Amino acid sequence: MNLSLFVQQILNGLTLGSVYALVALGLTLVYGILHIPNFSHGALFMAGAYTAFFFIGSLGANYWVALIGAAAVTAAIAVLSERLVFSRLRDSPPLHDMIAAIGLLLFIEAVAHAIWGADFRRMAPPFPGIMRIAGTVLPIQRALIIGGAIGLMIALHLFLKRTTTGATIVAMAQNREGASLVGIDLTRVSIITFAISGALAAVAAVLFAPINLISPSMGNLVILKAFVIIILGGMGSVPGAILGGMIIGFAESFGAFYISTDLKDIIAFALLVAILSLRPQGLFPAPSR
Amino acid sequence: MLRCEGATLDYGSYRALSGVTMHVDKGELVVMLGANGAGKSSLFLAISGLRKLKAGSIRLGDHELAGRKPSQIVADGLVHCPEGRKLFPGMSVHKNLMLGAYVHRRDPEGSKAILERVFEMFPILREKQHQNAGSLSGGQQQMVAIGRALMGRPKVLLLDEPSLGLAPLVVKQVLAAVKAINEAGTTVLLAEQNAYAALKIAHRAYVIENGRIVMEGDPDALLGDERIRKAYIGA
Ligand SMILES: Nc1ncnc2c1ncn2[C@@H]1O[C@H](COP(=O)(O)OP(=O)(O)OP(=O)(O)O)[C@@H](O)[C@H]1O
Numbered sequence A: 001m002n003l004s005l006f007v008q009q010i011l012n013g014l015t016l017g018s019v020y021a022l023v024a025l026g027l028t029l030v031y032g033i034l035h036i037p038n039f040s041h042g043a044l045f046m047a048g049a050y051t052a053f054f055f056i057g058s059l060g061a062n063y064w065v066a067l068i069g070a071a072a073v074t075a076a077i078a079v080l081s082e083r084l085v086f087s088r089l090r091d092s093p094p095l096h097d098m099i100a101a102i103g104l105l106l107f108i109e110a111v112a113h114a115i116w117g118a119d120f121r122r123m124a125p126p127f128p129g130i131m132r133i134a135g136t137v138l139p140i141q142r143a144l145i146i147g148g149a150i151g152l153m154i155a156l157h158l159f160l161k162r163t164t165t166g167a168t169i170v171a172m173a174q175n176r177e178g179a180s181l182v183g184i185d186l187t188r189v190s191i192i193t194f195a196i197s198g199a200l201a202a203v204a205a206v207l208f209a210p211i212n213l214i215s216p217s218m219g220n221l222v223i224l225k226a227f228v229i230i231i232l233g234g235m236g237s238v239p240g241a242i243l244g245g246m247i248i249g250f251a252e253s254f255g256a257f258y259i260s261t262d263l264k265d266i267i268a269f270a271l272l273v274a275i276l277s278l279r280p281q282g283l284f285p286a287p288s289r
Numbered sequence B: 001m002l003r004c005e006g007a008t009l010d011y012g013s014y015r016a017l018s019g020v021t022m023h024v025d026k027g028e029l030v031v032m033l034g035a036n037g038a039g040k041s042s043l044f045l046a047i048s049g050l051r052k053l054k055a056g057s058i059r060l061g062d063h064e065l066a067g068r069k070p071s072q073i074v075a076d077g078l079v080h081c082p083e084g085r086k087l088f089p090g091m092s093v094h095k096n097l098m099l100g101a102y103v104h105r106r107d108p109e110g111s112k113a114i115l116e117r118v119f120e121m122f123p124i125l126r127e128k129q130h131q132n133a134g135s136l137s138g139g140q141q142q143m144v145a146i147g148r149a150l151m152g153r154p155k156v157l158l159l160d161e162p163s164l165g166l167a168p169l170v171v172k173q174v175l176a177a178v179k180a181i182n183e184a185g186t187t188v189l190l191a192e193q194n195a196y197a198a199l200k201i202a203h204r205a206y207v208i209e210n211g212r213i214v215m216e217g218d219p220d221a222l223l224g225d226e227r228i229r230k231a232y233i234g235a
């Protein structure tokens, strides 16, 4: 076996895993805290990519400004969807959340379609350079994805563990009634959670876009995989989303290389079936509520 | 201090409270007796804003509570220590207690002083403060729940069956703590299954049946009442 090719697959796996983990983190936060299976999360991913594309292409912004702008705009879209749709379904059966989320997904996709059309778009790589690690080539954009994802995960961890606002989010996830009874406002927590999930999805998309294509349906496969990841990791579990994201990222990278590129997208689902038949509760079952 | 008038609550087509009128005066310790399903928890949840009343009013001082959010009601000075504790099981005891002081987060010094008093009341919690609340015994968890409620600096404290499922010795300890909290100046409304022990520490009591207040009186009168003894004390 060729060692440098092997290392290459590890780096690819880390890159993919980082993107998946960021998307899955937002999804698992919203599910764990608000019990909403947010299918429209993939549309947020897509919206983030298009927003950055617009900032760079039409406003001439640089990549970093576009990244921050996309995070802010997408967070706002996520908050709007919470305010206008999900908060109104709080006392309805869970199925209504699911249907609303799918409706939102179709709606946001249609808006992107109306503005930018169905064509695939490219975002010019802002950092076309490469670096060399252990005899293999690592494009700077991929290093950025990995570094950015790790940085955001640490930031999220510190936010949840060390700040009072973070504690209110965790409290709401662990016991909603208990949280209300100490005076934590569910509306405030919902807004913050949706904002975080939108921003994470946008950052993942903007980091990923230069090595991928942008299209109105770009979020669909990603969101399906993100659901696989949070089911694997345990619905609502933050470490589970990160580990699950990495597992799927590595499986795809190694699967594409050693098995077949054509089967790459099936691997996630095959793994889901395999792991759940051995561990139906997921890798990190969330504490019982 | 706390006054419910004609409080009516429905769960779908089921009427859990029908026109409950009751009050707790400042400094009082009032006990709410009632069999399983009588409506005690429903009344408490309505008072603390977790369930919306169909009709009637709930006043704290001269402040209408019905229609306010739970978070506002806590800030108003009414704290509800719920049945089943509702702790944050994956967080440390210390963090559970500090979240109890969430509405007073701008005054960390004041909260530290109250935390100290909670630890004096329940010394075991000081020892276990870095353990996850979910890993404590039932009695210890109940102490965390009471401590967490105290951290909210209640003027009026609602305690819903704080002794549920605890060993007799621990029940005694918990009820002694409730009495001490009341003597330190907090107005208390207590729902209890241990009618005898509860009446022993109470100033006044109500009996609720099928969502209606059916009796009110001072503890001695209730303890002497044949029906009450039969229904709630079993002697
Ligand atoms: N969420 C709910 N949905 C429908 N019915 C409910 C709900 N909560 C309570 N009830 C019903 O309302 C009635 C009163 O319940 P509640 O919990 O207030 O009784 P309780 O006096 O606290 O009883 P216990 O001593 O067992 O705690 C019961 O008949 C119960 O079945």
Ligand SMILES: [Mg+2]
Residues within 6 Å of the ligand: B040, B041, B042, B083, B160, B161
């Ligand atoms: Mg009850």
